Amino acid sequence: MPYTSNTPHPKAIKKMPRIRYQRQLNALDESVLSKRITEDDIAVEEPLQISLAYYDLQTQDFQKKILTLTMRTPGDDDALIYGFLICEGIIKHKNDISAFEYKMASRSEESADANQIDHSNAVCVLLAKHVQPDWKVIERQFTNHSSCGICGKTSLNALQLKSPAHLDENLTTIHSHTLFDLPDLLREQQAIFSHTGGLHAAGLYDNQQFVHIAEDVGRHNAVDKVIGLRCLNDHKFAMTVLVLSGRISFELVQKAIMANINVIVSVGAPSSLAVSAAKQFDLTLIGFTKTDSFNVYNGDWRITK
Numbered sequence: 001m002p003y004t005s006n007t008p009h010p011k012a013i014k015k016m017p018r019i020r021y022q023r024q025l026n027a028l029d030e031s032v033l034s035k036r037i038t039e040d041d042i043a044v045e046e047p048l049q050i051s052l053a054y055y056d057l058q059t060q061d062f063q064k065k066i067l068t069l070t071m072r073t074p075g076d077d078d079a080l081i082y083g084f085l086i087c088e089g090i091i092k093h094k095n096d097i098s099a100f101e102y103k104m105a106s107r108s109e110e111s112a113d114a115n116q117i118d119h120s121n122a123v124c125v126l127l128a129k130h131v132q133p134d135w136k137v138i139e140r141q142f143t144n145h146s147s148c149g150i151c152g153k154t155s156l157n158a159l160q161l162k163s164p165a166h167l168d169e170n171l172t173t174i175h176s177h178t179l180f181d182l183p184d185l186l187r188e189q190q191a192i193f194s195h196t197g198g199l200h201a202a203g204l205y206d207n208q209q210f211v212h213i214a215e216d217v218g219r220h221n222a223v224d225k226v227i228g229l230r231c232l233n234d235h236k237f238a239m240t241v242l243v244l245s246g247r248i249s250f251e252l253v254q255k256a257i258m259a260n261i262n263v264i265v266s267v268g269a270p271s272s273l274a275v276s277a278a279k280q281f282d283l284t285l286i287g288f289t290k291t292d293s294f295n296v297y298n299g300d301w302r303i304t305k
Contacts, residue, residue, distance in 0.1 A: 008192045009075030012215075016042045043198035045217045048072050049122040050081060052090075055129040064124060065135070073192070073199060073216045077102075079228030080216075081125055086227055087255040088141065090133055094231050099126040172239045172262040172284075173302050178208070180291050182243050183267045189213045190245070201245040202226045205265075210243075211235065219246050220255070227259045241265055248287055253277045263302060265289055270297055 018040040026032050049069045056063045072080060078100060085091045101124040127133070186203045192215045193199045202222035203213040212233075214225030223242070230240075242261045244252065247268035254277065256264055263284040270278075270287045275297045278285035284299030296303065 008195060009073075011046075011074035012044055012192050013195055014042050014044050015039045041195040043192060043196040043217055044073055045071055046074060047121055048077060048080070050084070051122075051124045052133060053124050053126045054131065054133050055127070057132065062126075067125075067138070070218070070221065072218060072221045076214055076225045076229065077123065079214070079225045079232055080221055081123065081228065082231045083224030083226070083228030083255075083259075085125070086231060087224060087258045088138070089258060090138070091127070091131060094234065096128050096131045097125055098128050100124075101126065172241075173304050174239075174241055174263060174265075175304050179265060179286065179289060179294050179303070182241075182265050183245075183289050184291070185210065186213065186243050186245060190215055203243040204230060204261075205241040205243050206239055219244065219249075220251055223252055223255050227255065227261075230259075244268070247271070248274045248285065250274045250277055253283065253285070256283060257281050263299070265294075 016039065017037060019035055019037055021033060021035045024032050024034065047069055048071075049066065051064055051066045053062050053064045055061070070084075081100070082091070082094070082097065085097075091097060103122055103124065182205060185205075186201055187193075189203070189210060190199065190201045190213070193201065199215040199217060200219040200222045201213060201215045202219070202225070203210045204226050205211070212226045212229040212235075214222045214229065216222040216225060223244070226242070240261050241263040242252075242256050242265070244264065244266035245268075246266065248264060248266045248270035250271055250273035253264065253270075253274045256262075257277065261283075263286070264278075265286045267289050268287060270285055275285060277283070278298040282299060284302040285297040286294050286303075287297060288295045
């Protein structure tokens with residue numbers, strides 16, 4: 001089924017006051033500054049505290065541990081969590097999660113911002129018994145991601161260890177004429193951006209149509225959401241293309257690799273580490289996509305004319 005734009009999530013947009021200043025020329029060609037107070041549609045950014053409840057083989061009981069606190073735009077939270085956990089290598093399939101429990105975060109829990117988190121901004125993810133998180137690896141990964149200077153070599157080595165040895169060599173190809181149209185097609189479906197002008201977008205394109213599109217203040221969250229939506233809907237796409245509204249960082253390439261997506265198309269530029277990862281895993285990386293041109297940084301054999 002093709003993706004169709006729907007009404008923005010009610011918590012994704014907030015009316016806030018603004019003062020609009022405008023410069024105009026009067027009848028004497030003099031510059032006159034006017035101002036007026038009005039309201040603006042603002043994209044919402046709120047924390048989401050994610051905890052994991054997992055079955056501990058030693059204690060033969062479920063244990064709970066806070067995993068992370070991320071800033072996101074409300075909406076598709078379940079999909080965000082699925083995509084995030086898939087990209088971190090914690091889960092692989094839809095049935096790896098048994099339930100979600102959204103609740104009020106306690107002040108005593110391990111979050112400096114716990115007293116600012118409402119009932120919809122803290123979630124405990126109940127993992128299936130067969131899912132056994134490796135907390136040593138997880139904590140090491142999160143330490144690397146939050147450090148000031150992430151080491152490129154270390155990042156690529158870590159990705160090599162937790163991802164498939166290589167992306168599936170399926171028949172993923174895309175026609176060059178289609179590439180020229182993708183940014184505009186994605187932009188047409190950005191319902192929240194149309195109201196606020198303040199969100200990134202990611203879309204999964206397959207069989208000549210967008211099948212999932214997500215928006216978020218964080219470009220990495222938007223990617224997590226579309227990957228999660230694919231998992232939740234049990235979609236097994238053979239020729240999926242990830243389309244992005246902004247630049248291509250290493251983190252986004254990493255997520256595509258973990259989700260076994262072979263092609264990334266973006267309107268923005270890639271980073272050097274993103275290109276290195278694309279080359280190492282034979283991912284097709286396309287940037288600066290416009291209506292009349294695009295740049296291919298790796299994997300042009302997947303593009304047909």
